[in-house]
Amino acid sequence: MANTPPVVSIGNHSLLSNHWQRIEPWLTYSDADGNPAQSFQFFDSGTSATSGYFWTPTNTHWAANTIIDVAASDLSDVWLSSGSVSGAETMWVRAFDGTDWSSWTSFTLTTTPNTPPVAAINDQSLHVNTWAKVENWLSYSDANGDPATKYQFWDSGTSATSAYFWTPTNSHWAANTTIEVSAADLTNLWIQGGSTTGSETMWVRAFDGSDWGSWDSFTLTTTNSVPVATIGDHSVHMGQWVTVSNWLTTTDADNDTITKYQFWDSGTAATSAYFWTPTNSHWDANTTIEVSAADLANVWIQGGSATGSETMWVRAFDGTSWGNWDSFTVTSTVNTPPVAVINDQSVHVNTWVKPGNWLSTSDAEGDTITKYQFWDGGSAATSAYFWTPSNAHWAAGTPIDVSASDLDSLWIQGGSATGSETMYVRAFDGTAWGAWDGFTVTSTNTAPTVAILDHTLNAAQWAQLVNWTSVSDADGDPITKYQFLDGGTDANSGYFWTSANSHWAANTVIEVPASNLSDVWVRGGTAGGSEAMYVRAFDGTSWSPWDGFALTSLPNHAPVATINDQTLHLNEWSQVSNLLSYSDTDGNPATEYQFWDAGTGANSGYFWTSGNSHWPAASVIDVSAAAVDDVWVRGGAATGSETMYVRAFDGIDWGVWHAFVLTTVV
Template sequence: MAITAPIATINDHSVRILAWNQIGSWLTYTDANGNSAIKYQFWDGGTDANSGFIWNDAGSGQLAANTTLEINAADLSQVWVRGGAAGGSETMWVRAFDGSDWGSWDSFTLTTIPNSRPVATISDHMVKFDQWTRVSNWLSYSDGDGEAATRYQFWDGGTATTSGYIWNDGGSGQLAANTTLEVAASEINNIWIRGGSAAGSETMWVRAFDGHDWGNWDSFTLTSQPNLAPVATIGDQSMHVGGWARASNWLSYSDPDGDAATQYQFWDGGSAGTSAYIWSDVAGGPQAAGTAITVAANDVSKIWIHGGSATGTDTMYVRAYDGQAWSAWDSFIVTSQNTSPVATIEDHSVHVNQWVRASNWLSSSDPDGDAITQYQFWDGGTAADSGFIWNDAGSGQQAASTAVTVAASDVSKIWLHGGAATGAETMYVRAFDGYTWSAWDSFNFTTVTNTAPVANIADHALHVNEWARVSNWLSSADAEGDTITRYQLWDGGTAGNSGYVWSDVGTGQQPASTVLEVAASDVPQIWFRGGSATGTETMYVRAFDGIDWSSWDSFTLTTTA
């Protein structure tokens, strides 16, 4: 059998600069006789100092160009190919020994791909005087090979003593102008840029290193400008006496530089005991007038304005701080106001000596929704027999031409009493809502003669011992619409066998020629009973309207067989 030499091949490969690859992962071996490889030889034809090379972990290290590296097949895993330090191509060779013969050399091209330089940029920025900014907040980095930055360099071209500068928290402090500051990428958060102490612009530079190459310098302009003060305003406000309002609901803030407010101050110029005032939930109470009240911006919702305890106006002030400057004070007027309540009583007529609860006629309202706390009444009638005001709260009849003050809860204890004689007089009422009295409302109080009611029962016949309910026969009326409150009945039949009046209310049969008086509500319990023998008798009825009794109305009760 013919002996056939083994074949070892490696395809062409491209690698990154300085990249390592195990050569065995690229190697293909075949032998027609089925013999295993015993040894391998490698040859590197790249002589440039920056070219790639072959490396043996088994002790010999880097293979010199144009020399042979021979290893046992068992040690193949210790042989590496490293990409060049710069881009370029070179030819390498490999062959195998199967114990009998060496195979032919197989050449392959190793290409080192040039490194894509990293790109670090910072856009132009404007900062305030002496303002600090972390460079990492502005820095943008990219790398065409996807490699991370390992180092950064900075350069400050501003040489004026008032210009901005670069600062390293990592120990070196302020970077001198026209010198390079180099830091590891891991320390980039230690690098700050500080705005100048005066207005002006300067050029700074940055570049990055990806482990292979430095990127180009990128220039950016740092402009230092003065801080523009913020503006805080509150428009003039009207509020209810004793009312509460959050200052933040009225407050408007703006800043030309876009800075957020960090603090606010309020000032109360009203020193009167009844004036409006400022209340701080942070400080726990009312704040003294004529002093600055400082509060963090995130606590401004805890500042309240309390309306005065009396109507009037107060001037207050507000200003804001943006972390660098206070705004001008903005003045605003707080007007404490109250809309007076309204109390009215319409003109009314009453009978002589009639009593009426004032609350039955009284109407009151308040536009602000305040509760009425007090009422006052005034009687303008000075005649001895005129109507008057009576107070059940203990003081009795009230003198004319004096104010009668009563708590709203006791207004039901105020009565109006009709005069002892007919006539008219003017009375007044007003209401208090806790802050102001309403205008007096006048009403005419007229005492008129009462028209007595009318009660009648028609003549009726009953059978012997027959019962009839009085309410079925009784009719009554009152010309003035007064309610009938009581009735009286009189039985004129004195014979022992005559008819009679009976009361279920408890008195039973009523004696003849005596008055039976009952409440109107008890009339259904009053009965007529026919006599125990036939005959006729005269009975009487009359009604009471709360003021006067009607005339007696007579009717005949006939008992039939």
């Protein structure tokens, strides 16, 4: 069966000059037998050097009247470029389906003219020496939608102080030089404002890959707002020094840093105020005084040596321009010295106080007090004194200089003993010292009060004085020690005891630290009666008055020791402590016992102790209360009865002998 050749067609098309178009989207292919295209051929009849042409990867500009073979699989790599100038030309295409070629199909490519792009920059203002990125000012448009590929700039400002262009390849482009910048590098193009104020014309144009646009001019104006320095009118005392920086106010609309100042003094009188700097201690009137901003703190004005007024001027420089002169009046006035007063004060001994809390100061002109002087007239070693961080104990008769800002750091300590002394204070207002004001500081102390009530003790009874003693101090001072005294001289009277002395003699002062008060005891006398004792307390400064109290010792009641009549078998033993009963009206314990055996028969009962296994009859047997368990009684070796005796001692008195009968039975 015969093959039907394929059919291929391309419609007529227009392209802007120098524009590219891929062929594949324009081409239509069909085959009645359904055969796919195997290859294509193209042909260009446009022989002009400015006409359009085909492009493939193997040939970037196919010559006119040349058959161009392209496999169907490479069709997407075939491009068509429009001409570089306007015009029309005929081109052809045909397809091959593997058996037959289609007929050649012609189409017309028309190149239309390019519209050049438009680049524009509006007139701009820059602060002196300020940088701006040109990209932020630039506007670009292209009627054909072509992007800019590059720009050119031109600067007509030839002054050495005018603005200029900057690129990474040239940090200062000379005036009247064409500066070409690719569109990709536009962000790296800067303009710096001039180093002085003024205006200049600059230009810009753009290239869209085909044509340059027209030059667009714009005016760049370098601006600067002059700084404003002002000083208000002021009054100073005659001879008073003031720093100008405390009066000066400076503003700059551009926020430029002030680099220097100029001052001018019109006061020509020999007694008028004047400027002072480290380089000139007395600037003449009608002289321009230039000072760097860094040295402004070193510019002073001294008030005149006589009263009067004069006009002075100031202006500032911001690195580019001087501001206008600002005038101000300085009036020299008479100074009234300040008045510092402290009223008489009382201070507790060794107590710290701030004299600043006592001080009142006034100044007729309202001058600020800058410092004070203090003086201490108390020369005694125990008198009050001044303290500052630089001297912990200022000697009497010494002027003490204290700046007003440090007044809170000045202290007075009350004397270590009571008494009065005169101190002084005066103030300085920056020009003159006021008169000394004397004030009395009295170091005071209220002696403590201590009391012990009258007490009664049994004979030889012990009591701890801490439980009897009450003390108070009106100043709240802690008690540091106590003294005691015993007025009872009788040998049997009560007495004081401490761990340092177990029996303090009468009429002896006993001194005890307050921390050891619990170590002081009193013992009742061994005979009935009363005696006077005394106590006083010390608060670290003063002793309280002696407080007397009566200690009454009650008479002693002798103890009672008894043993009931007993019966024992021949030679039977019995422990006496099991038979013994003891009592004491005063509650005193027994300290010792005595036993007596009246049985004289050879076979009678008898007492036994570890110290004597057979106490003979009619012998006094002394036994300490602690050893009473060591006393035994034995029944006789023969039956019969006998009388024995016992009595007890309570440390003061012996009780009466108590008789009991011991009967020996079989």
